[in-house]
Amino acid sequence: MKPKTTMKSIAEELGVSVSTVSKALKDNPRISKETREKIQAFSKLLNYQPDARAINLRKNVSKVIGVVIPEITNHFFTTVIKGIDYMTKKRGYQVMICLSNESYIEEVKNIKLLTSGSVDGLLISISSGTQKKGNYDHLFNIKNNQLPMVLFDRTEDFIACDMVKADDVGGAYNATKTLIKSGCKRIALINFKPYINIGKERRMGYCMALDEFGIKENNSLLFEVDEEKDLFKQIEKVYNLNPLPDAIFAVKEDFAAVAIKLALKKGLKIPKDISLISFVNGLISEYSSPSITAVIQHGYNMGKMAAELLIDRIENKTSEKPYETKVIATRLKHRDSTKKAN
Numbered sequence: 001m002k003p004k005t006t007m008k009s010i011a012e013e014l015g016v017s018v019s020t021v022s023k024a025l026k027d028n029p030r031i032s033k034e035t036r037e038k039i040q041a042f043s044k045l046l047n048y049q050p051d052a053r054a055i056n057l058r059k060n061v062s063k064v065i066g067v068v069i070p071e072i073t074n075h076f077f078t079t080v081i082k083g084i085d086y087m088t089k090k091r092g093y094q095v096m097i098c099l100s101n102e103s104y105i106e107e108v109k110n111i112k113l114l115t116s117g118s119v120d121g122l123l124i125s126i127s128s129g130t131q132k133k134g135n136y137d138h139l140f141n142i143k144n145n146q147l148p149m150v151l152f153d154r155t156e157d158f159i160a161c162d163m164v165k166a167d168d169v170g171g172a173y174n175a176t177k178t179l180i181k182s183g184c185k186r187i188a189l190i191n192f193k194p195y196i197n198i199g200k201e202r203r204m205g206y207c208m209a210l211d212e213f214g215i216k217e218n219n220s221l222l223f224e225v226d227e228e229k230d231l232f233k234q235i236e237k238v239y240n241l242n243p244l245p246d247a248i249f250a251v252k253e254d255f256a257a258v259a260i261k262l263a264l265k266k267g268l269k270i271p272k273d274i275s276l277i278s279f280v281n282g283l284i285s286e287y288s289s290p291s292i293t294a295v296i297q298h299g300y301n302m303g304k305m306a307a308e309l310l311i312d313r314i315e316n317k318t319s320e321k322p323y324e325t326k327v328i329a330t331r332l333k334h335r336d337s338t339k340k341a342n
Helices: 007-014 018-025 033-045 052-058 075-090 104-114 128-133 137-144 168-181 197-212 231-240 253-265 283-287 299-315
Strands: 064-069 094-099 121-124 149-152 162-166 187-191 222-224 247-250 275-279 293-296 325-328 331-333
Touching: 007 018, 007 033, 018 033, 064 075, 064 104, 064 299, 075 094, 075 299, 094 104, 104 121, 104 128, 104 137, 121 299, 137 149, 149 299, 162 168, 162 299, 168 187, 168 197, 168 247, 168 275, 168 293, 168 331, 187 197, 187 231, 187 253, 222 231, 231 253, 247 253, 253 275, 253 283, 299 325
Parallel strands: 064 094, 064 121, 121 149, 149 162, 162 325, 187 222, 187 247, 247 275, 275 293
Antiparallel strands: 293 331
């Protein structure tokens, strides 16, 4: 294998010092024009490339951003990663992605790895395992070590840092209002367990819409799903109600897909017998039969915004600018699983 060309090897070949080579490559006028041109031409001939890692090490930066996400199969997180990738490349950074798999232990391990000097800052979406455990010491340690951090999508307001999230309350409100205006009154909510913050906010939006239209919240229509257990068995309880709900608002695309499959299995017609809306607009919603009306979170914009906030913090470490929470508006994509509004 051909050895890599370095400033030292160029210096030895041309009989000059490494310092002279370094200055010539930077076009420093202290080096004669003849010597500069000679070194630059020789470097080009040998296809010399500066060692970015060594340069960054001298500057005490890595130009790498660490990202920790709860899951990769979720279409929403893939769109967020695309947004992060776009912004980091635009600003001259690279990305190191770690997956917590919704585990507190894995999240802690990931953050320990990334904070061992590998990255200049962190983008984190908190795992359900961490929210269930309620232990955020690993996130407070990031703050204590003065490493820039931005939380996105899954956030906690008591952690002082920049945050980017979707308008979960507004998205759920609009989804529920759409169902009500299409004539639905018994709207079941398939939600996360209460320790997941986005579930709390989506329930809040659901309740706001019910209240606006004078519909009393009915606890028998509220279902909390444990994602670690059989979704079909848990969601099937919705169809054991008598009378059946005339609509379902599912706070996650997976829940909506299971709800539709069970409805069709029981011979129900969608949306004639039961309407359905999903929070999160992914490939499942688009290609289900019938296709699912869904809340769009604009994950790509969330990724871009979160990365930009983080890089701004990294490059302005002495800045005393207050932390920001950016809320991205959602919109509803109408498909075949809902009736037209009256």
